[in-house]
Amino acid sequence: GAVVSQHPSRVICKSGTSVKIECRSLDFQATTMFWYRQFPKKSLMLMATSNEGSKATYEQGVEKDKFLINHASLTLSTLTVTSAHPEDSSFYICSAGLSYEQYFGPGTRLTVT
Amino acid sequence: SQQGEEDPQALSIQEGENATMNCSYKTSINNLQWYRQNSGRGLVHLILIRSNEREKHSGRLRVTLDTSKKSSSLLITASRAADTASYFCAWRSNSGYALNFGKGTSLLVTP
Numbered sequence: 602g603a604v605v606s607q608h609p610s611r612v613i614c615k616s617g618t619s620v621k622i623e624c625r626s627l628d629f630q631a632t633t634m635f636w637y638r639q640f641p642k643k644s645l646m647l648m649a650t651s652n653e654g655s656k657a658t659y660e661q662g663v664e665k666d667k668f669l670i671n672h673a674s675l676t677l678s679t680l681t682v683t684s685a686h687p688e689d690s691s692f693y694i695c696s697a698g699l700s701y702e703q704y705f706g707p708g709t710r711l712t713v714t
Numbered sequence: 715s716q717q718g719e720e721d722p723q724a725l726s727i728q729e730g731e732n733a734t735m736n737c738s739y740k741t742s743i744n745n746l747q748w749y750r751q752n753s754g755r756g757l758v759h760l761i762l763i764r765s766n767e768r769e770k771h772s773g774r775l776r777v778t779l780d781t782s783k784k785s786s787s788l789l790i791t792a793s794r795a796a797d798t799a800s801y802f803c804a805w806r807s808n809s810g811y812a813l814n815f816g817k818g819t820s821l822l823v824t825p
Contacts, residue, residue, distance in 0.1 A: 635812050635813075637815075642820070644802060644816060645757075645815040646815075647812050647814065650811065650812055694757070703812075703813055705756055705757045707756035708754075708756045710754065
């Protein structure tokens with residue numbers, strides 16, 4: 602149980618375009634989901650916390666207009682990277698909260714050319 | 715920043731040897747967890763130690779926690795080549811829900 606999926610696992614997009622990443626809790630409902638970003642050989646940095654039906658809470662330094670987060674249902678949160686630039690290339694990992702535990706998705710590798 | 719320190723940043727050992735990784739954090743915590751990440755892959759939860767625990771074992775893993783020093787260590791005994799990965803500590807502060815991650819240790823185990 603407590604499986605979290607992400608789609609796509611890899612995506613390549615051109616500069617200036619937008620890309621959407623989905624995070625789904627497959628066998629449980631998650632009122633809270635988290636988005637992390639990881640640069641190569643670095644640790645995970647929390648970007649934002651999203652609660653179902655309300656606006657996401659962004660960490661300091663994360664542009665909310667660039668990284669749009671929608672948590673429309675108890676099993677789905679989406680992260681949209683708008684007007685992507687090469688510096689947005691990174692590994693994005695989501696997690697879903699259940700009973701005060703967090704379960705992580707497998708990550709999405711974004712490459713912006 | 716909530717990010718803590720981990721040392722060493724990189725560790726290279728031979729199969730059969732023990733690997734010890736340390737983690738320091740900055741806030742009061744509810745619990746501390748260790749995760750493993752193979753290159754370019756997702757996280758695998760290894761072990762959780764609560765703030766009122768000092769030591770915990772799971773198979774070849776041994777974790778210690780010293781809340782007075784805000785530090786934890788992960789010991790992998792009798793390492794195997796398959797243990798090659800990055801290891802991260804993560805903690806949840808008493809006032810938060812999200813996990814904060816340490817900088818990680820990259821472990822290389824050579825046959």
